Amino acid sequence: MSNNSETATTTQTQTGDSAWTPRIVAFLCNWCSYAGADLAGMSRNAYPASIKIIRVPCSGRVDPMFVLKSFERGADMVLVSGCHPGDCHYTSGNYHARRKLMVFRELMEFLGIDSRRFKMSWVSAAEGAKWSSVVRDITAEATELGPYESFPSFATWEDSV
Amino acid sequence: MSPVATEVKTLNEAAARAFEEGGVSVFIGYGRSSDDEPAVPVFLRKADEADKLVFDGTCFSNLAVYLAKPEIKAMGKVGLVVKGCDRRAVNVLLREHVVERDNLFLIGVRCAGVGDPQLGKCGQCDVHDPPDCDVVVDDAVDSPSGDASETYAAAAEIESMSLEDRWDFWKGHMEKCIRCYACRQACPMCYCKRCIVDKTEPEWVESSATIRGNLAWNVARALHLTGRCVGCGECERVCPMGVPLGTINQKIGKLVEQWYEYKAGYSPDEDGPFSTWTPEDPEIGIL
Numbered sequence: 036m037s038n039n040s041e042t043a044t045t046t047q048t049q050t051g052d053s054a055w056t057p058r059i060v061a062f063l064c065n066w067c068s069y070a071g072a073d074l075a076g077m078s079r080n081a082y083p084a085s086i087k088i089i090r091v092p093c094s095g096r097v098d099p100m101f102v103l104k105s106f107e108r109g110a111d112m113v114l115v116s117g118c119h120p121g122d123c124h125y126t127s128g129n130y131h132a133r134r135k136l137m138v139f140r141e142l143m144e145f146l147g148i149d150s151r152r153f154k155m156s157w158v159s160a161a162e163g164a165k166w167s168s169v170v171r172d173i174t175a176e177a178t179e180l181g182p183y184e185s186f187p188s189f190a191t192w193e194d195s196v
Numbered sequence: 197m198s199p200v201a202t203e204v205k206t207l208n209e210a211a212a213r214a215f216e217e218g219g220v221s222v223f224i225g226y227g228r229s230s231d232d233e234p235a236v237p238v239f240l241r242k243a244d245e246a247d248k249l250v251f252d253g254t255c256f257s258n259l260a261v262y263l264a265k266p267e268i269k270a271m272g273k274v275g276l277v278v279k280g281c282d283r284r285a286v287n288v289l290l291r292e293h294v295v296e297r298d299n300l301f302l303i304g305v306r307c308a309g310v311g312d313p314q315l316g317k318c319g320q321c322d323v324h325d326p327p328d329c330d331v332v333v334d335d336a337v338d339s340p341s342g343d344a345s346e347t348y349a350a351a352a353e354i355e356s357m358s359l360e361d362r363w364d365f366w367k368g369h370m371e372k373c374i375r376c377y378a379c380r381q382a383c384p385m386c387y388c389k390r391c392i393v394d395k396t397e398p399e400w401v402e403s404s405a406t407i408r409g410n411l412a413w414n415v416a417r418a419l420h421l422t423g424r425c426v427g428c429g430e431c432e433r434v435c436p437m438g439v440p441l442g443t444i445n446q447k448i449g450k451l452v453e454q455w456y457e458y459k460a461g462y463s464p465d466e467d468g469p470f471s472t473w474t475p476e477d478p479e480i481g482i483l
Contacts, residue, residue, distance in 0.1 A: 100412070103415055104412075130473035130474075135419075137455070142444070147363025147366050154481070185363060187367075
């Protein structure tokens, strides 16, 4: 399965390609971003399979510790995506998410954790195309950044799931 | 509660007023256990025990930490000696309805700074005259000298390092942390009956003293103190391993002030930054 190193790499076959692909964990709000991702699928608008989607009722549900835990468990990048400001299904959940996660993002930088590995997006239920585009862009960036080896994660992805 | 604090000359007088006029059941102040030790908290049950009270540059502890303890709450009205930093902590507890103002008799001390050499926080103190106290003790009239604009200096020094150097710095400190939770015990705002690290089924924050677990603990505590930490610095002072964890809280305090124009502990009823929002809140790099 893995080519040379023992820790934190696994291959994913995509059209027979065995190069390393990043593990991206994504927290998607049920009403907007998850529906937008669903629309991308139904529209056959392809996006890389390196993204692992976790559905939450609202981006405001996302505790910053979820992001940290994702890195602990071997994620190379974490995305949180919700409704556009003003359009939250629960009125203000995304505003709370924005405050918590922007503070967290700066805290990460302060501690020496590369904040480029934490992304946020506003994707509505109608924005299937935007979803695919976001995933393609962040996958490209994650591939360029490489595996997150300096983070003290559990030894292998398999150990932590 | 009088609108203007009564000035008294000595702590003895303050204690007498607390019991006789204030009607307190317990008076929490600083005392001395031995000459070469810092001041310790003392709990007086009557006015004639007031000769135990001291106030000097070794009065480090933030006595507001006792206000949330069930044993103290069960005693009734509380008299509390507060430095400016401690008075700010009381405001956070008031805002969070942990205590009621009517249940407190506050003895403000015009502290000239603690520690020898004086602690960093004292240089930036802007609450030398603790606001809204019932009695003010004029033991020390000199203000600590210093510059309020230096409040975030310690955090700024770490910010000036490169990303890699910052990681090496914090990794080194997270290796030292032994998860004694002294930081949590010293903090007046850490009053949760069951702390997030105490939940084990499932485990929310790794309890083992690994770099990974220690990072998670320090991040979780700092996040739970967002908009609540008043920068009293006790957490860092009591850390037996010398982890500069106060700078993490300082960094978050700086963000909260810059982005949400909020500083904890200056008002007993202003909502905190994580309870509120505006449509124009700052966002960085949101796709």
